Amino acid sequence: MAEKNLPKINPIDRPFWQGAAEGKFMLQHCRTCGKLQFFPRAVCTGCFSAELDWTAARGEGKVHSFTWVFVPRNPAFKGEVPICYANVLLDESVIVESRIVGKGVEEIKLGDRVRVVFQDTSDPQIKLPVFELAGRS
Numbered sequence: 001m002a003e004k005n006l007p008k009i010n011p012i013d014r015p016f017w018q019g020a021a022e023g024k025f026m027l028q029h030c031r032t033c034g035k036l037q038f039f040p041r042a043v044c045t046g047c048f049s050a051e052l053d054w055t056a057a058r059g060e061g062k063v064h065s066f067t068w069v070f071v072p073r074n075p076a077f078k079g080e081v082p083i084c085y086a087n088v089l090l091d092e093s094v095i096v097e098s099r100i101v102g103k104g105v106e107e108i109k110l111g112d113r114v115r116v117v118f119q120d121t122s123d124p125q126i127k128l129p130v131f132e133l134a135g136r137s
């Protein structure tokens with residue numbers, strides 16, 4: 001049986017994963033121009049400054065786009081098809097690629113409100129952010 005790959009944590013994204021383990025969705029914040037960004041990078045995508053720190057997002061947003069995956073590239077996800085793969089526009093105006101899971105997902109529509117939840121993995125240090133439709137659990 002195929003196993004799900006876990007993220008390989010590096011010095012740039014370590015604060016993100018530490019936050020996720022505590023149930024927080026962390027965004028990078030540029031101290032030079034104020035831009036928020038996801039995913040974690042070495043520099044700001046707005047001004048190339050390396051003066052970045054971290055802030056916790058509210059963890060809520062809306063469905064910006066989505067598709068259904070019936071043939072996952074990693075066979076470890078076969079048991080979860082169809083997978084709702086989405087771009088979520090966080091309330092902080094940052095787009096996050098993730099999965100939408102849970103109650104009501106089969107009726108998902110563009111613009112639906114979602115909130116982040118964190119799934120346990122085989123590594124107790126790593127929790128994976130996914131999103132659920134708000135108000136349906």
Ligand SMILES: [Zn+2]
Binds near residue numbers: 031045049
């Ligand atoms: Zn910047």
